[in-house]
Amino acid sequence: MLTDVTEKIMEKPEPNIIALCCHYCAFTAADLAGTMRLQYPTNIRIVRLPCTGRVDVNMILQAFVEGADGVMVAGCEEGGCHFISGNLRAIKRVEYAKKLLAETGVNPERLEMYHIAASQGPLFAQKSTEFTERIAQIMSGEASTESTTQTNEVKTDEPATVDSK
């Protein structure tokens, strides 16, 4: 179920959220959420990767450079990674990326790592809703102190191979 906050967000310019999801778990869960007709915010753009271990720090930073309001990295549960430890590497890189964001003045809470198993459609819906609400709150708090709004140009359906140049 959508919360009031999310409904309000839907009425306004929506926060742009990129969800970097691994094919084996989180993406499958997102798919399942769809087939189960569970509602989750439509402003989330999902990028399917073979594994969250494919995520490197600059992939995350570039998403923000290009205008993402929030980035979620969704992988398998710890111990459940199809590639054994790709999700564990992703955890460390997300931590490091948060630090780098903070250095630049970007709120590190705009980035988050989630662990969602393939069968957990409802969990995907819940977490993506929670994250959207968090981003909406952060961005509205920041928007009220800014005189101009940012233009959010976000590439859709970005392929898994992101060049770092």
Place this chain on the structure above:
Amino acid sequence: MTETATLKSDSRLEKIMSSGQFAVTGELGPPKSVDIDLIRKKAQHLIGKVDAVNITDNQTAIVRVSSIAAGLVLKEMGLEPVIQFTCRDRNRIAIQSDVLGAAIHGLPNILCLTGDHQCFGNHPTSKNVFDIDSTQLISMLKQMRDDAQFACGEEIKNSKKAEPLPPCIYIGAAANPFGDPFEFRVIRLAKKINAGADFIQTQCIYDMERFEEWMKQVRHRGLHEKVKIMAGVTPLKSVGMAKYMRDSVAGLSVPDSYIERLSKVEKSAAADEGVNICVEQIKQLREIEGIAGIHLMAIEWEHRVPEIVEKAELLPRPQV
């Protein structure tokens, strides 16, 4: 080993130990300011109670009045200082210069130390020197005294035609019977003796058993006959201090029995019990073969030294 070996210096400490008598040295930390009266005040307690007084050299890398400068104050009062040199702050040029300086002022005893790293002191961002280490420092001093040469090989004389005028010094070194690696500790002592150390002062001892073990190895190599070994003691002022020494000082173990004794008495009486323990230790150490003296480190507690040496039956000090 003949007890009437030729003396290398005018050192009172040397005279006492060379003649087979039991020696006592004290220790004094100079002030962190130009408070010369404080030096006199601390030193006052020690007159007639010890044979010589060690003066620390920027101990723990904290800036204090230099050892030589404080040593001169003691000399004026009739006390013989043991000047301490560390390798942390001075290169070989500065050290040799200071040795000449100490010698012209009649300060004959020099203790060679490595020195605490500057990270422990009040100037942790400074550059350290460590041009030479403590063993090399001992060799260098021996070369100055016995060969009348500087470390570079040049003779210690004013001009080509002049006679060499080397410093006559009594060279000391420190030994840590409790450090790591344990198997290597006696070898390190042997190296310092080879380098030319005349006397040794050890770290403060609490673990008698471990110390006796070390002395056994020392005697096994005949080292006690080549150098005068002075056992270090530090009186425990309180149970807090005992626990601190046990927990924070690397390699130092304090027997539970001491901690128990200090805990049992009233807080105000702990200091007295500490003095009792110290006196017992001194008496025990005197009995160990190869111990030529006691080095009593009662830093900031100089006023209790007279009582300790008296109870330990070390008075009167010999006249030389």
Place this chain on the structure above:
Amino acid sequence: MITAQRKPFDEIYEFAQRHKKILILGCGTCVTVCMAGGEKEVGVLASQIKLAAQEKGDQIEIVEHTIERQCDREFFDEATSRIINDADAVISLACGVGVQFCVECFNEKIIYPGVNTTFYGATVEQGHWSERCAGCGDCVLDQFGGVCPIARCSKSLLNGPCGGSANGKCEVDPENIDCAWQLIFDRMKILGRLDELEKNVPVKDWSTSRDGGPRKIVREDIKL
């Protein structure tokens, strides 16, 4: 290799914001291995500067480029030279050598250091580099079982250890620094050469190290 660490972001941003167009120039050798200034790190820094500029409302154009090494003239080729000359300023992520060499090749350009160069070290494991050599110019590793007392002993003792060695650790930083002399002792024990450590090692000639002044090596047989 020479190891380095990326300078704190604030310091670098302070350089960047002085100009309109900056080049972040990476180096493909040492700083790539220690992950401080290679192509990847150039990308990350570029993104960080862009984000910070967005936050602060600054306008900074950023160009990214990485060459094999910044300490050999060959690698500053035509294309690289053009890119460097085009920029208002360069933030070089090479070690101190590379930055200075870049300056020597591009005398009129403003070149900032983007990393703090630290030590000669090795990769202990992925993500962990440790100091091994001090460049003293007179290697004595044969005498100490392959463990350098100059670089790895906090006091550079040749007749160590000092009294601050406990449980194989150096008192300067027991969590992070091994006592070099414990390492030397252990190694010489394995080699059956402990007796060699009983010899008194004489004072070191420091004139071959940095103490003697900045150094150079010239091979007449190789010079053209």
